[in-house]
Structures are given as C-alpha cells and as structure tokens.
Amino acid sequence: MKKLLSVLAIAYALVLAPTLAWAEAVPGKPAPAFEVKDAAGKTQKLSDYKGKWLVLEWFNKDCPYVKKHYEKSTNMQDLQKKYTAQGITWLTVISSVKGKQGHMTPAAATKYFKDKKSATAAILLDETGAMGKAYDAKVTPHMYIINPEGNVVYAGAIDSNDSSSADVIPKSKNYVAEALEASLAGKSVATTSTKPYGCSVKY
C-alpha cells in the first residue's frame, strides 16, 4: 500500500513527463549550471546559491517590455524589493551580445540599476549568450525561479498580460509573485510554466 501511494505520487510526474520538451531549464528539472561575470567583476555561479531561492530575470534595457516593468512602472523593482527582503536572491541577466540591442558595459549596467533603484543582487553580463542559451531564454523579460535544491520551479512570463503598456499591470496575474508566495510558504507552485512574452533575446 505504501508502495502504491509512492507510486501515485510519481504518477503526476509521469503524466507530465511526455509533455516535457528537450528544453533546457524545465520546471521540475535541475537548473543548468552557469558561470558568468557580473557588473562588479565577480564570477557568479549557480552552485554559489545552493540552499537559497533564486530568481533569474533576463533583461534588455531597450526592450519595450522591459521598460514596461522598469520605467513605465516600477513593477520589477517592487518585486525585487519585496522578495529580496524575504531572503530570496535576485539575479538579472543581460545576454545581449556586444554590438546588439541591450548590451551594456559593467559601468553602464551598474549605473542603470542604481538609477532605477533596483534591488537585484547582481547584474550578470552574459556577453557570449552561453547562459541564456543554456536556459533557453527566449525573450526579455524571461523569468526563472530556482529552489534551494537547484531545481527550476517556474519558467516563463512575468505576468499574464503581454501588452507593452504598463496600464495593464494592476489587472495582470503576476506569475512570479504567485510562484514565490507559494514557494516561500512551503507549498508547491501551481503554474510552473507559461509562455514568456517580450523582445527576443539579442544573441
């Protein structure tokens, strides 16, 4: 009977298993490792964050959808502040290749996030795009939540409305906040995967 029950628990995973693509950062699976220099010159590794809740946010300062959450509103900064205060680590990743839209020098990146009063822990300058590709980050903002065991628990859009207008934010369902609330309360995440929206990452 015990066996049957444990088998039952696996069943859900099994039912979902066939729906999983060979994508790289998939909810329920270990997050791909990364090793990227941040704007402060420090090397950031996934393994540094073992035991912590981690949010990864793909960023491009010139993307209208990023501006929606950073400039036309302070939605992203508010999220960063709120959950950083609760002990999660927030990392912002710029995968724009040199010469393409959204690429930033360490100094420019540091200044931007300071000006925008961002509470992100570090700005990862993924100039080769290796980290972005490992995560299969498609757009900015593409959001990932990684649990203390190093598994992805959420991947996808920041919220439910793909408009570039900030007016819709109050009416949108914020998937990242929802997933973090559930995670921090020790519950499982209801929506683990959504279609991300935004500008293509400029690899």
Place this chain on the structure above:
Amino acid sequence: MGPVENIFMKIFVFVLVQFLFLSMGFSQESIKDQHIRIRVLAPQIFSSEDETVMGLYFQPDPEWHVYWQNPGDSGAAPKFDFSSQTADIGPILWPFPARLPIAHLTNIGYEGSVVYLFSVKPKSTSDVEIKMNLEWLVCKIDCVPGFAKINFKQPVHSAASRWKAADLDLVKKFLARVPESADSAPLKISMAYLDQGHLKLKVKSASDLKTLQIFPLNGDFIHAATPEIDANGDEFIFKTTSVTAPAKLSFVAAYNNTAWQFNDIPLSLTGAVSAESLLSLIFFAILGGLILNLMPCVFPVISIKTFSLLKTKGKDRVKDCLLYSLGVMTTFVLLGGLFLFLRSFGAAVGWGFQLQSPAVILGLVLLFWLMALNFLGAFEMGTSIMNFSGQLKGGSSSFGTGVLSVFVAAPCTGPFMGAALGAAITLPALSALIIFLGLGFGLALPFILFAFFPRLLTVLPKPGPWMEVLKQFFAFPLFATVLWLLWVLGQQAHTHGWYLASIAIFVVSLAIWLSKYLSSQKNIILALVTLIVVGGLAYSLNLLGSPTSSQITSNWQAYDEAKLKEARQNGQAVFVDFTAAWCITCQVNKQAVLDTVEAQNYFKENNILLMRADWTRYDPKITAALSKLGRSSVPVYTYYPRDGSEPKLLPQLLTLNILKGETQ
C-alpha cells in the same frame, strides 16, 4: 458652354469634390507611427441590411513586420479593443500568416502589409460609430510598440454598402486569406497525440505535407518553429514547450494561398492510435507472442506441454490445446487488466512489473523447483503441481500450463513485443487489452494450430519409454531456471535474497517428503505451516532493500538524467542500456554483445558514454524514462547521437554489427 455655365460647372465640381472628400474623410482615418502606417478600410456608406467586413490596414516599413494571433517565440499579436453603441462588431479575422525566422527563434506574422478584418452590422440606420483602442508591436529585430485611439464614424443607408474600389479590393484580397471552415478543406487532421515530448498531428491530405503550412493557434504549448514531417509523410511533428498540455488544440493549415481552420482537436495525452496503427500493433503483438515460445524462459514449459500432448489422443488433444490457449490468453488479459488497473491509479508500472517483487520471484523459484523434483520422480503429488506442469489429462492442467507459460514468459520480452507493450501503456483500456490478447494469441498460436490441424501432431514421435527419460532431462532446464531466479533475487535483495529463498526451497522440499508419511488431516496442518513459513520468508524478502546494482561496472555508469543531459551538452554520444536482472533477453545481449571486449573497445574508441538503467527493482525514474521513450518493458537500447539529435532506439536483439551500424 458659356463662361457663366463654366463657372457653375467649376463650382459644382468643387462642391462635389468637397462632398466626396468629406464623406470619405473618416474612412481615410489613418495613423503614422514609428515604422508603420495604419489605415481604417471601411465603406463610405454602410448598409443597414448587411454585415460588412471592414479592416485595419497595417503597413510596416520594408523588412519590419507585425504579428499573427499566435506571434511565435517572441513578439506580440496586435490588440484590438472595439466598442460601439450603434453596431455589432465581430471578432478579428486573422489572414493566415507566415513563419519569420529571427535569429534562432521563429516568429509568426506577416511579411509586408496586412489587413486585420472584422465584420460590422449596423443596428439601425444611424451612423456606425466605433471607438477603437489599438496596441501593436512592429519589429525588424528590435521592436517598437505603438498605441492609438481611433474614433471611427461613418454613415449608414438601407442600400448596399458603398466602397472605394481600391479599399474594397484590399479587404477582399486579405479576406481570401482568412481561414475557411475545416469542412471545406482538402485535408483532414485525424489525430493529435503526444509522443516522446513531441506533438504529432496525423494528417490526411492528397498533396504532399511539405506543400502545406500549418500554424498552431496555441503558442503556449507548441513551438513556433516549422514542424518536421515524419518518415511516412503523414504526420507533422511539433516540438512542445514545458507548459502543461491543453486538452484541445486548434490549427490553421494553408495550401496554395487558401487556409482552413481546424478547431478544438482533442489532444490524446495518452497517445491514442488510429485504427491502422492499432492493427499493426496487434500484428506485432501476435508475432511477439509467437516468438516468445522460443525464448529460454518459456521453452521448458512449452516443451513439457508439447510432450504431454503426446500422451493424449484425438479429441482430448484438441481439448487440451484449446484449454491451454485459453489459459494463456486469459492470463494475459488478466495481467493486462491488472496492469491497466494499476495504471488507472497512475502507477508507474511497466511490463515485467510482476517480476519486480522478490516475493513473486520466490514463488516462481518454488514452482520451478517442485516441477523439477516432480520430473525427476522425487514425488508424485496428486494434482496440484503436476496440473501446472501439464502432466494430467484433466482440462484444468492444460489451463494451468497456459497460466504458467505467461508467468514465466514475462522476463523474456522478445523482439516485436517492445513496441506493442509500449503502446499498451498509452492506449485506451480496450485497445490495450486487445494488444495483451494479441500477445496471448501469439504465444498460444502453435497449440491453436495443433487444435485445428491435428495432423500437425502426427509429426511428433510416438509415445514410448523415451518419454520418461526426456521428462527427467527436462528437470534440468528447470533447475537452471531456479538458479537464475536465485541470482535475480540476489540482485533484488542482496545475498539475503537467495539465502532466504534457499530456506524456502528447503522447507518446501522437506514438507513434501513428510507429507508422504502423514495422514491427510496432518497434511493440512503441514501445508498450513509451510505456507506460513514461506509467507514469512516472502515478506522478509520484500522488506530487504535493494543493493547497489551489480549491473553497474567501471565501464557503465548508473543512469542519471542530469549526467545524460550534461554529456549531450558537451557533444558526447551516450548509449543507455535499460535492463533488469530478471530480463533474460537483456542478460543475453549483455553477455553476447554489450560487455564483450569488442563492443567495449568500440564504445571507447568512439567516446560513447555508457549508462545502465537497472530496472530489477521498481524504480520510478527509470519507469518514467522508459515511458518517455514510449516503452514499458526492457530491454531498451537507446543511442543519443553526439549532434544532440533525437535518441535512436536499437533492436531488442543485438549483434555487434547492429550495434555499430545503429550508433554511427
């Protein structure tokens, strides 16, 4: 014409032009924004009688584009928010799009200009007024969003609507690209199902699928990239995302500038199979069952059965054969039913599940042991044991042999069975049971043939004293089977496993010897005691943890999905051996091919990472991995090419040449 008339004429023309200009004024409503111009295409006068299709004409700059309702990997569909007091407005009609590759992503939108259409039906003859709130995204590689509000107003009369010809032409041109109902389509989507992380769409079409364009309306679940077409040319294969699969899917298919919309195609998560492929699966099931007769685990039982047939004659033989077949098929269906029952609880079981429990193995050990003793003449025991061995004339014995054949057959997944069993785990219950019945039919087929063509039996030699000798000889394959099962127990439950099983053998043997000298009453007590002892042993066997798999050697790593993924990312080829100690086919392949020096050298030379997934004891991860590959039994040999392409399944009976041929 005099000068006065001339002036009047001029004034008239002037007024007329003014009038026309004014009346057209609203329909010329247009917006110029960054990289795009947008213009309303509407009749100069609406008809109060008819629904009129009008549109919004989006003209991006060269190389810039706007999107379809499913924009693909990035980008966004335009948003239309219409409100009107004076007219009913229909939903947006989206002309069929094109795939636009952007770096490694795929967007779905329009190359060049497009008209987004919608129908308008005036409620009365008062002016049509529509408040339009537009939001769009126009992209080349970078994207620029735009917003606009248009207050649209145009008169209505009771006659037919009146258009500016150029505008009407534009509307008509794009209306022709709006998908029609699927009923009129020259193609049919007969099924959508999931297979190994891909969505497969079975399509019946007179024309080559390559000439068709197909777009999913749901971009959440299905990748935007152009789908592949399967080898038979009748299926589109889409990559899927990690978003949970919806129950229904809609598609737009376009061919020769015409498109059709297929709404709400149910997605069979369980991968239902069409009638034709069910037929071929049944064929493989029967073939697999037939081949099972020759497998080492079944052969002793079958030979005993054949052998016992020699003793019977005429009608009894036919009856025996049929009863045996009935036993085989009933057991297959019952086991299949149990399998489906467990599956309906979501249990991750696979074929051979009955052998993943040490207690069942212990049962088989004792059974084979007793049969062997019986063959050697160590004891004659009324009915029960020999019934099973098929010795007696009674009908129940033949039926029992049938049951036994199926039980011992489980470890020997033969060729052709893998596909059929794999399908059975995903099929609806009824089809799955038919597959199991097919396997049973195949296993029983030689005896069914004996029943209907009794002449076949005359090929067999006449009964005589040689039969006794042969019977004794057959005890030895059975002893060998016992040895092998003890080894399996050792794999499942450490050295304690075979030790406890040996105690059980000892106790049962002793009890049988004792029973010769006891009264029938005392025999009942003896039987009870034996049962309790054996039951206790079986129970403790099940409690024993499984040891680290002895199948893992220095050359083979234990199966680990993360490691597999990592190796693939590093461009290394990987070979995975899904195996189990109780699977004879697996052991044969291992000894004859996989673990030979030649094969190991070959793997080393080609830098192929070797992984072994040991399924001897129940392991949910391996069961899940198998089901991802569409299989529910072992052996499964999977080769992951170094270029990162789809894994390849190798045949279930390996040779070195096959191995080398398939892993290049």
